[in-house]
Structure formats: structure tokens, C-alpha cells
Amino acid sequence: MTPIRSDLNYDHTKLLYGTPFVDGKALTAGIRVGLYEYKIRSQVKQSGTGSENVDNRSTVPIVGASLAILPADRLRIHGEVLTTSIDRGGVHSRVREGYAAVDYILFSQTVGITVGYRYNAVTSNDKGRAKFDLKEKGNFIGIVVRF
Numbered sequence: 001m002t003p004i005r006s007d008l009n010y011d012h013t014k015l016l017y018g019t020p021f022v023d024g025k026a027l028t029a030g031i032r033v034g035l036y037e038y039k040i041r042s043q044v045k046q047s048g049t050g051s052e053n054v055d056n057r058s059t060v061p062i063v064g065a066s067l068a069i070l071p072a073d074r075l076r077i078h079g080e081v082l083t084t085s086i087d088r089g090g091v092h093s094r095v096r097e098g099y100a101a102v103d104y105i106l107f108s109q110t111v112g113i114t115v116g117y118r119y120n121a122v123t124s125n126d127k128g129r130a131k132f133d134l135k136e137k138g139n140f141i142g143i144v145v146r147f
Helices: none
Strands: 004-023 027-046 050-072 075-088 091-107 111-126 130-145
Touching (some): 027 091, 050 111, 091 130
Antiparallel strands (some): 004 027
């Protein structure tokens, strides 16, 4: 039996600009535009055959929307969706990302907790070299600090 080892690294970075088209006291809605950079690196090793490395990196434009509802002074319900699908330099990229969260402010109108759900999917097809189809999803919890 020949052991096979594999490794997969995935990093992404976003640079976004957003502007509201509805900016009320209880409701804010806006658009987002920017750049999304992803880096995917995979490595497969099998004794006697060396190692096969495949890297895929691309920076693509991305568009989306955001929404925030403030039903009470200490409560904020918000979310964001982003998407793109583009062929660039022989690499077809499709990105879908979104989240929904609820923030509850606990102390002095500045510190609170947030809970939510996040989804991220990246499909990258470098024709003839590599194809990646990555999905991340799940719940999150965190700390909110208002300035």
C-alpha cells in the first residue's frame, strides 16, 4: 500500500467600497463594488512519484448589496451578498459570498455580541491545469465594538 499525502491552502482578500442608496434611521441598504483576490494552492505527494503542485491565483471585480435593519436601540440585523463570474487570463472564476447576522449591544452602547451564518463558494477553472470548487459555510459568533 502506497501512502498519499495531500494539502490544500485557500486564502482570499476583499477590497470593497460601499455606498447606501437608502440611509434611514431603521433601515440602510447599499451597493458594494470592489476587488476579490483568491489564492488556492494544492499539493499531492506519493512516494516514488515526487510531488504535484498546482497553484491558482486571481483578482476579479466583484459586486454586491448590503442591508441593515435596526428594530431597537441595541439590536441590529444585517447581511451582505457578493458575486462575480468572469474569464480572465485563461482562468474562469466564479465567486459567491454572503452572510446574515444579528448584533446585540450589551455595554455602554459600544460592546456587544454578534451571531450569524456565512457562506463562501469559489469555483476556479484554469483550463487544462486545475479545477477547484471550494465551499465554506457555517455559523459564527463574535464581539462587536462600536465607535
